[in-house]
Amino acid sequence: MNANNHNTINIAITGVGGQGVLTLAEILAKAALAEQLNVRVGEIHGMAQRGGHVVCTVRIGTDAMGPIIDSGTADLLVGFEPVETLREIHLIKKNGCVLMSSHVQYPVAVSMGTTEYPTHESILQSIRGFTKRIIDFDAMDLAQNSGSSYALNMVMFGAIIGTGIVPISKESALRAIRESFPKKFEKINIQAAEAGFDRVKSCV
Amino acid sequence: MSEFHELLENKPGKKVLLLANEAIARGVLEAGVRVVALYPGTPSSEIGDNLTLMAPHIPNFYFEFSTNEKVALEVAGAAAVAGVRSMMVCKGPGLNVAADPFLTLAYVGVRAGMVIVVADDPSMWSSQNENDSRYYALMGNMPMMEPSDPIEAKSMLLDAFKFSEMFELPVLFRTTTRVNHTRAPIEFEEIPVLPHKVQFQKDPLRFVPIPSVARTRHPWLLSQIEKAREFSETSTLNSTEGQGELGIITSGVSYNYVKESLAQMGIHAEVLKLGITHPIPENKVTDFLRRHRRVITVEELEPFIETHARRLAQLNSIKVEILGKEQGYFSKVGEYSPRIVMEALCRLQNCNTPINWQDIDKRFHGISDIPPRPPLLCAGCPHRATYYAIRTATRGKAIYPSDIGCYTLSIAPPLETADILFDMGSSITTACGLSEVTDQDVVATIGDSTFFASGLPGIIDAVYNQHRMCLVVLDNRTTAMTGQQPHPGTGITGMQKEVPAIDIEKVCKGLGVNYVKTIHPFESIAGLVGKIREMVKWARDNHSPAVLISREPCALLTAADRRRQGIPLPKYYVESETCTACKRCLNRLSCPAMYVDPETEKAVIDDNLCNLCGTCVAVCPQGAIKREEK
Numbered sequence: 001m002n003a004n005n006h007n008t009i010n011i012a013i014t015g016v017g018g019q020g021v022l023t024l025a026e027i028l029a030k031a032a033l034a035e036q037l038n039v040r041v042g043e044i045h046g047m048a049q050r051g052g053h054v055v056c057t058v059r060i061g062t063d064a065m066g067p068i069i070d071s072g073t074a075d076l077l078v079g080f081e082p083v084e085t086l087r088e089i090h091l092i093k094k095n096g097c098v099l100m101s102s103h104v105q106y107p108v109a110v111s112m113g114t115t116e117y118p119t120h121e122s123i124l125q126s127i128r129g130f131t132k133r134i135i136d137f138d139a140m141d142l143a144q145n146s147g148s149s150y151a152l153n154m155v156m157f158g159a160i161i162g163t164g165i166v167p168i169s170k171e172s173a174l175r176a177i178r179e180s181f182p183k184k185f186e187k188i189n190i191q192a193a194e195a196g197f198d199r200v201k202s203c204v
Numbered sequence: 205m206s207e208f209h210e211l212l213e214n215k216p217g218k219k220v221l222l223l224a225n226e227a228i229a230r231g232v233l234e235a236g237v238r239v240v241a242l243y244p245g246t247p248s249s250e251i252g253d254n255l256t257l258m259a260p261h262i263p264n265f266y267f268e269f270s271t272n273e274k275v276a277l278e279v280a281g282a283a284a285v286a287g288v289r290s291m292m293v294c295k296g297p298g299l300n301v302a303a304d305p306f307l308t309l310a311y312v313g314v315r316a317g318m319v320i321v322v323a324d325d326p327s328m329w330s331s332q333n334e335n336d337s338r339y340y341a342l343m344g345n346m347p348m349m350e351p352s353d354p355i356e357a358k359s360m361l362l363d364a365f366k367f368s369e370m371f372e373l374p375v376l377f378r379t380t381t382r383v384n385h386t387r388a389p390i391e392f393e394e395i396p397v398l399p400h401k402v403q404f405q406k407d408p409l410r411f412v413p414i415p416s417v418a419r420t421r422h423p424w425l426l427s428q429i430e431k432a433r434e435f436s437e438t439s440t441l442n443s444t445e446g447q448g449e450l451g452i453i454t455s456g457v458s459y460n461y462v463k464e465s466l467a468q469m470g471i472h473a474e475v476l477k478l479g480i481t482h483p484i485p486e487n488k489v490t491d492f493l494r495r496h497r498r499v500i501t502v503e504e505l506e507p508f509i510e511t512h513a514r515r516l517a518q519l520n521s522i523k524v525e526i527l528g529k530e531q532g533y534f535s536k537v538g539e540y541s542p543r544i545v546m547e548a549l550c551r552l553q554n555c556n557t558p559i560n561w562q563d564i565d566k567r568f569h570g571i572s573d574i575p576p577r578p579p580l581l582c583a584g585c586p587h588r589a590t591y592y593a594i595r596t597a598t599r600g601k602a603i604y605p606s607d608i609g610c611y612t613l614s615i616a617p618p619l620e621t622a623d624i625l626f627d628m629g630s631s632i633t634t635a636c637g638l639s640e641v642t643d644q645d646v647v648a649t650i651g652d653s654t655f656f657a658s659g660l661p662g663i664i665d666a667v668y669n670q671h672r673m674c675l676v677v678l679d680n681r682t683t684a685m686t687g688q689q690p691h692p693g694t695g696i697t698g699m700q701k702e703v704p705a706i707d708i709e710k711v712c713k714g715l716g717v718n719y720v721k722t723i724h725p726f727e728s729i730a731g732l733v734g735k736i737r738e739m740v741k742w743a744r745d746n747h748s749p750a751v752l753i754s755r756e757p758c759a760l761l762t763a764a765d766r767r768r769q770g771i772p773l774p775k776y777y778v779e780s781e782t783c784t785a786c787k788r789c790l791n792r793l794s795c796p797a798m799y800v801d802p803e804t805e806k807a808v809i810d811d812n813l814c815n816l817c818g819t820c821v822a823v824c825p826q827g828a829i830k831r832e833e834k
Contacts, residue, residue, distance in 0.1 A: 016577065017579065018582075018813075025387075026221070026387065029221055029387055030221050033219070033221045033389055038389065039221065039387075039388070039389065040353075040386055040387065040388050041221075041223075041386065041387035041388075042382065042385065042386055043223070043385045043386070043387070044329050044330075044381070044385060045246055045247065045249070045250075045329075045330070045385055045687070051577075051579060051580045051581075051582055051583075051796045052577055052578050052579030052580065053577045053578075063464070063467065065353070065460040065463055065464055066353075066382070066386075066457060066460030066461055066464060066541075066542065067382055067385075067386040068382065068461070068541040068542065070541050070542055070543040070559075070561075071543065071559070071561055071564045071565070071568070072559040072560075072561065072564045073559065083574060083575060083577070084577070086571065086574055087574055087577075089568065089571075090564055090565070090567075090568040093559075105810075105813075106799040106800075107575045107576065107577040108577075108580060108794045108795075108796055109575050109576055109577075110575050110799070110800075111790045111794070111798055111799045111800055112617075112618070112787075112790050112791055112794060113787065113790075113791075113800070115575045115576070116573070116575070117575060118573040118574070118575075122573060126571045126573075129567055129570075129571075130564075130567065149812040
């Protein structure tokens, strides 16, 4: 971290439009606000949402002013999909932490055979060129086990808290989930977040 | 996802995490605004999305999704002339649509506060150009404010209404994507009670700008803007902070990047932050230029402040180096970031950047195997079926004028049915022009919301001038691209009132189109292909416009309905034994819910992504795509 920017945690979240990246960013920020922390969220809406690549930023700390996280400044890169994680790997700072779901969602160009999807090992190899701190697990599997593929973002939310990088307690995180969703989805979402939390806690 | 109910709470002091657009919607309440009119446009869309939900709960408040931006500005402008506070909202290109009333509104002025929110889109995240709307303030002599973050988006909005009333002029409230789409903690203030209806006081010699009236109004406008400049000189919205040899003038979101860069690099500088960028506080800027040997101007897009600074330096014979876009320190293209500011500062100071970005870029560009994932039509999007049919019926040989909406994404392979586009409504009018100068068939496509917003004059042109063109109206029952807002064809108003919908078929017939048919693309792809062939032939034979309405609700609406109902429907699947791995389904439709099994090379449908449109069934030559039994 830079000397003059020491009290800001930069979190970049990336995935495919429709995976719930924006919702995760908002809930993460709500939980931060509940902890009395200053926070900024940067989002892009519109064209970027239509099944394309999405990246969202959450900046927590008193020095957070603008929404942008530049290359080499993210403390934590959260990837909902391997290739989308790789697409934003330039954001990670030296020794920053990458939290990645290994579940693949094929881009149309790959389905049409105009390009190939890299192997998982090749993706990990490229990420290692930026940081050695990689937490890699199948979050989609955990989401489905919790009751719905739609809970993927809550698995990732739990996982973020599990890294201990973000100054938000598990209790505040779960409260933010309860306050943000209709009651009928609460059980699945909480279960998903717990699953993500436990999965990551066991490897940090 | 923030609940609109929260925005209605009269709890001064409460702190809530809000998107700047939500903060602006809240500001409407706190400012006592009586009328808001707009046509949705990203990055400003969520302002209307929240106001339409809030509107029925606010006594005496009126909100409408207007037909287009010109209409919206006239509706809101009249309300402010009558004497109640009003607001109009648009994206950058939307202000171009409203340019006509905009420039005259400043001449006649307003009796109560009026704010025009314009959201520019540097980097064009969801726009067809990155025009810098600040020049409208200059051209129209309309005061302008530029908030730098979501907190100012609300606080300055309240200032803008007071400013407007002080000088009887509308205020242009200019934001950019990175302001509109940033969330921050926002503190609520008191909500006042809105006034009831007002009595319109006639004053035609002010509000009807026939030449003799306009000639008196132009000098009035110039004197008002001069008074506004005097105010701008002393306003705390234009303020300096920090000390140092170096001077920096900035406005809007760039202010954050300047502050972050100075802190990170440990550079001392005096920063002049301009909240009111028209009329620019000339004396304040002049004094600032006098205090420094070197002044950097940091602003996205055009050198608006920079040009003012150069003008003032020249006028006052100040020897100062002004560094901005003219010498290439900053770009006119795209949005900025702290990195861009730091790189410019380092170039100026001849030092290394605090982070070795060149090294990061080099390592990153060394990764060659990242497949692209551009935005594309959703799984289950009815446009995919329609475009597939258009392409099949015309064998890809017709000219395909496109329009503004999700469907412009049909530019991508394999649909490739977007050949020309200027602006809202241009599909029809460019088709008119093209049909006169080529012998090719012309099949234009326009969305339902765009049809109402800007399509009708084009249809009248086509009918009256007998242009041989075909139009397919992609009627997905919503304004999809900007987030599912209603339009005159949906039967719901901005006040959430149910009203008779305007029927596109009747409109076309009423305007004199002699070939008008409606089809539902998911009913039969083959039928759709046949109808398009018939339409193209008809237009050619009759040398007149023909219209086909392809009606099917947006896949996102259908999916949301299904989720609400919670009843699982039978799924589609590829029967592996029958699939010959020809990949026709993938290559013709590019549906995001289909992929190739890496081992068998056969097509697979992803249950989590499939929206159950069934278009792929019609495309498979083997009949391998099936649906589960109920």
